[in-house]
Amino acid sequence: MNIVVIGAGLAGANAVEELRTQGYTGDITLIGAEPHPPYERPPLSKGLLLGAADPDSVFIHDTAWYADQQVDLLTDTTVTDIDLDTGHVSLADRQLSYDRLLLATGAQPRRLPLADGSGADVLYLRTLDDALALHARLTEHLLIVGAGWIGLEAAAAARQAGGTVTVVEPAALPLAHVLGDQLGLLFADLHREHGVDLRLKTSVAAIDHTRGRTTVRLTDGHELTPDLILVGIGAEPDDHLAASAGLATDHGVLVDARLRASDPHVYAAGDVANHDHPLLGRIRVEHWDTAIHQGRHAARTMLGDDEPYTRQPYFFTDQYDLGMEYVGHVGPNGYDELVIRGEFTSRITTAFWIRDDHVVAGMHTNNWDAIDQIRTWIGREADGDLRNPAIPLADLAAPAGVKPTASR
Structure with a gap:
């Protein structure tokens, strides 16, 4: 089997790494439009921008890693066309065949x-x-x-x-x-x-x-x-290549719960994937964590794994001396309640968004021990203690072990 990945960003790099981790020994080609090998994007507006991180620290692997893993990494390379009927992608000077194709083309600034x-x-x-x-x-x-x-x-x-x-x-x-x-x-x-x-x-x-x-x-x-x-007014999914090839798109490449596109040999992950999440419905997430985990999940799906991708969205920010982590998804239906613990003077807080008596999202600011407990509440029924800001998060009983409910 021959696998081609279009998009040498975080999702694409994690996909090819996972393919090798899972024991896949066939051909892999990773194609990126930028002149650099795959790198992490969060430092671009955080550590690297501040000067606290060296530019070389953002790369996921050095170029030698791709050669060692027998991944054909093509940088500064543009894919001009995808032929779904013949299973080929066109570059400026040649065509490449594929048995499985992963689209990880990301997004572009609005x-x-x-x-x-x-x-x-x-x-x-x-x-x-x-x-x-x-x-x-x-x-x-x-x-x-x-x-x-x-x-x-x-x-x-x-x-x-x-x-x-x-x-x-x-x-x-x-x-x-x-x-x-x-x-x-x-x-x-x-x-x-x-x-x-x-x-x-x-x-x-x-x-x-x-x-x-x-x-x-x-x-x-x-x-x-x-x-x-x-x-900085947002981003748009880079789905024009997929659309021109005839794949189903709607503000991103439409993929099913397992990250499979409308063609049985094509998959999508990361910013470009409009995913039919089993709990959240149609969702497209432009965050670091999703790119990593969807890239890995798509790799396993290409190798025959039939599990749906169910991970909740997660993102973080660092601004001055404030750090924040957020998990979950409020979605287009919004929320009925917002429970905030802590006080804004110290900016040490936790918050839970609740809809129909269930927690749909949670976050903290400067409370770095809280995120694991916050994760346990996502999709669970909110009880009276959770709704009571006077009860510290650490003193809350673990949520009842019920199956998380859909939050469409």
Whole structure:
């Protein structure tokens, strides 16, 4: 059997590693559009951006590992076409045949045409080269468009480097659509305390770049002259190759519970996979943990494992002296209750999102012993003790051992 993986990111690299771990000895080709071997993306907006991590530390393996594992790693290589009928992928200079094909093409930053067409210095933070370019300019005046995870992590890095930072966000609070107003306020206060000019209910109205000087007018009437504009307004799945090949797509490659696409020989994992999760319904997750575990799961599925992928989404952030971990998925149906323990002065908190009397998500800030216990509650029925913030998390009885319920 010959396996081809398109996308040399975290999902693709973990897939090929798992294939070898499971004893697969056939041919593997791993194809990446970037000139680098596969690397971890979280450091791009965290340790690497801060200068706390060496650029070489982000690589999952050195290039020798792929040769040792008999993985044909093709970097700086673009796949131009997939022929599902013949089982071939086309490169610029040749075709490769496959028996199993894994799509791990990830996502691309959502563009801001107003910025792109302005002539100003504009960056998007997605690649290793993006992070290195941004790191070199953190001490300048940085305008960040979007107060999501990338925008806020970049703001924290710039302030810690001594830069001037303005963040514009059309919503009333940062991250409120993910965390709710109370926890959104926690992050707003955190950044303002560290000197970020956080302008909420505001967006960019106009950008003028004349004779090397950039002037930005905001919808609140304020004007500023940043040295660099960083756009962080989300990402879109890189599914155009799959769609043009005739695979079923809908804001990502549609895959079943086992990560199989609409063609029986094709699979998808990571940011590009729109997964039919057995507990959560259709979901596409753009996080580090999902890329790792879906990559490994897809590898096992390609080798004949028939188990569905049921892992709950997980993500984390580090901003200044605040660390956060979140597990679960609130989903489009939202939540009925939010139970928060702790207090915002110390920013040592835990939180649970509850819908229909069941816990759908949980998180902590600066409470690093909490995440394992939080995980045990996801999908379980919320009892009175869980709902009582006066009872410390450590004193809660373990949740009843019932089967987690679907949270569609």
